[in-house]
Amino acid sequence: MPRLFRLTHRLLLLWFASVAAVLTVSGAAFLLFEGHEVEAERRARIEAAFGTLQNHLDQRAALLGHSAGALASRPGMVATIGLYADHFDPQADNAAIFDAAARELSMELGQMAQAADASWAAIIGPRGPVGAYWRHGEADHHAYFSLRPQGVEIYVSAAPGAPFRAASQPQPFIQRVTAGLEATRNGSPVLTACATAGGPALAVQRPVEIDTADGTREVGRVILGACLDESFVDKVAAQAGAAFGIVGERKLLSEAMPDIIPPAVADPLPAAADRGRLSLAGIRWHSDEAHVLGAGDWLLGDGSLSTAMFVLSRQQLSEQRDALFTAGLAGMALAAAVVFVVGVLYLRRNVTSPLERLAAAVASARAGRYEKVAGVRSGDEIGDLVDTFNAMTEKIRDREYQLRRLSQAVEQSPASVIITSTSGRIEYVNPRFCEITGYTADEAVGQNPGFVKSGHMPEAVYRELWDTILVGRVWRGELTNRTKDGRIIHEQTSISPILDESGAVTHFVAVKEDITRRKEAEAHVNHLAYHDALTDLPNRRLFRDRLNQALRLHQRNGTGFALLILDLDHFKDINDSLGHTVGDELLRLVAGRLLGLLRDTDTLSRLGGDEFAILQTDIRQPSDAAVLAGKIIESFRESFELGLMRLHSNTSIGIVVPTGDVLDVDDLISRADIALYKAKAAGRAAYVYFDDAMTAQVQNDAELVHDLARALELGQLTLAYQPQIELTTGRLVGVESLLRWQHPQLGGIAPNRFIPLAESRGLMPEIGLWVMAESCRQWQRWQAQGLDVGRVAINVSAVQFKGGRGMESMLETIEGSGVPPSVLEIEFTESAFVDVGNDTLAWIRSLSERGVHFAIDDFGTGYSSLIMLRQLRAHKLKIDREFVKDMMSDPNDAAIVHATVSLAKTLGMTVVAEGIEEAAQADYLLRLGCDVGQGYHFAAPMPADDILARYGGASPSA
8 A cells, every 4th residue: 555545544534533522522512412401400509599698697797796796895895794793783873974975985986886887786785785886878876875873874866976865765775785685695696686787687795704813704795787678688799699688578680580479388387586686597499480599498587587588580580591502502612613623723833834944954964954844744755854864964964063052152152262373373263362462363364473562571481482382282371461442451361272183383372361350450559558548558467477578687687777666656646536537637647747758769658557667778877767767856846737726746766786696576576665665754855775684575575485495395385266157157167276384483474475485485386396296185185085176277387397307297286286288277477488499399298199288377568479379379368366356347358358358259269257346247258258267256265175065066068
């Protein structure tokens, strides 16, 4: 049988299925028409209508009950009715007081009744009615009952705001209210006679109770009632979908209710115990040629009878049958139309659409777009043709995919990409190159890559570059180039040769990352770290570095210099009396005046507060410093003008000229401070040289060094540990080992007092190795006790890095401890690496390769931090506590902290902030992206046993 016959077979099968579907739909429609609408369904609809009526009654009763309960529990209501119960005496003279309370209760009762859409309401006290409200027509009536010795007097207000007037006789309203009172005693809603208009009404009552020593006692009742009126009947009829009416003392009929008489009550009326029940006593049925009727009876609370009835029109039912017949015919027509449309869609899907898609795919392939024909099932000739075409285009598409992917990666690369020929001509630049340099691709192609040179790079760099890539190797380095608009940019560059199949170089590809912003951030951080924010003078950190260089030149070449430290006399009085703003401006003026007296080779620094320091270099004799000091003191005799103010301030100066016994910068500054103190003691506005008579402090240092030399042997040195906390989780992630000295006579010696002495006197290498060994041993003890503290940070002094033996001893200590190197973190300050050589860097890299982590402590306080970051590849940056302390109030410190965090994140380093003392500081650092916090806000340094007691249940992250 020909394969084409299978398509014809499908068409015949389609039309056969279409006819069968039409016949099935037609038969189902006629069967539905014949079996629709029997007598049982009519009665079911009426029974459902009675269910709707019951739901409306229950909802209305629930609202009334809630409102009555709220009114009965109001404090004012309870208090007033309680007074009636316990204190009211008709024979006493307080009837007028109770009348006023009853009048207020009647008004409050009316407000609650109106809010609950009640028709009437009453308050019954222990002696009878107290207040009442009813709505008659559009008028609201309020009444209160006054108990007098001669009997009950009723006062009625016929309208809102109208006065209460005595009624001549008891109102029919009260009679109706009290008639059904007993039927509601159990708290359930009841149907009773409408107290205002006749007919049935819903009524509920709630007790008013007061607390007594024996429990609660009922002192009255609140009754709310709602008459079933025409709006209620119309609402029920609309929802039930049938005509509805209530017949009794009053006839209430919906708009569509026919004039039909309900069947007579054949059964006896319900018992008296069932009076007021909301449920019907039963349904009676009645039918005639035009209607079907169902009726049910209520025995109201006052003993009267009301009948509820629903009526369905037979004509309406016939119209529904006709509509159903019409719907059946429409359904058959629709089914036929659907069959026709399905047939057309079937042909479209299986024949014409596959051929059209195949033709479109052929046209796309001709245009270079190799698209697969999808959605065609195999099994016939068209499917075989599509499968063959798809297999043919798949191989072509795979070949071009690799080229497109590589091209797209280069086009979207965040780095500049340049391809040049071996002759040095640019053949391609990606969009990022154009974005960075400002040159278009047309302007760049054909140029020599050197057309973006800045002129700031040594030619030797370019010679090394070409020598490297021409022999087939990759060159990596940093280049400084110039954009089209003249802007200087810094780029981290990698240039690789492209080799052909024979290994010959055919092109070069350069990938450049713009690091200009990083460089600018480094420069910004460098300036902030080494300059005073107020005066822009070198700060203490930079000054110490320059002073250290001058001292080394003196020790090496005998070059003379002098150190002058001065401060303003009585500056605190100016700050306290005129404010810090004036004080700051005075400091700026002082800085400007001092700069005017110095040479370009001298250095002026603000050390802090009102303290300045001057490094006077290349002096020939010590008296040169006295000449400068005299000029300074003389210049201060002239007042400082701050706007309209003229301030006078003197200065005292301490001078030190290095001699053979000067050991280091700290020694120099200490001597200058001593001399400054002597100058102030001499009467201020003077200068004093440090001399041998001032050596008491030096002698004290010598004695302290002597004791320190034996402190380790005598067990006076101990370690405290300060926790390091992860800011995002609050977890313990490490501890820092901190050296402590308990002197037997002097007590605890501050670390910043004895550690500089240990470094300058050569004691630090031995002490440092003990600190490292003891820290390792303590880590092992914690592990044995089940506590993992994370990494142990150990501070290493600058002197420990000088000389290969110190580093070798450190490595031997680590390896001999048995502690995994990965749990150790060596902290060093930037100043420790000012003079490190390649050997020291090699030792550091060796320790790092073994797993030891490195942290840069007090970042920003040294001189060579940015160079060191690049050379050492440390894992962690620690922000100095001096920056953290004032960052919430000092914008300069905040800028330093923010820039430091950003720089560390750029380099992939963890950031630790020291000196956190407040929760606000921790929150601010967390928002900046800081990782770890350390300081008294989390915990003070503590003994090892306290660490175990406090964090024994923690689970740090290594």
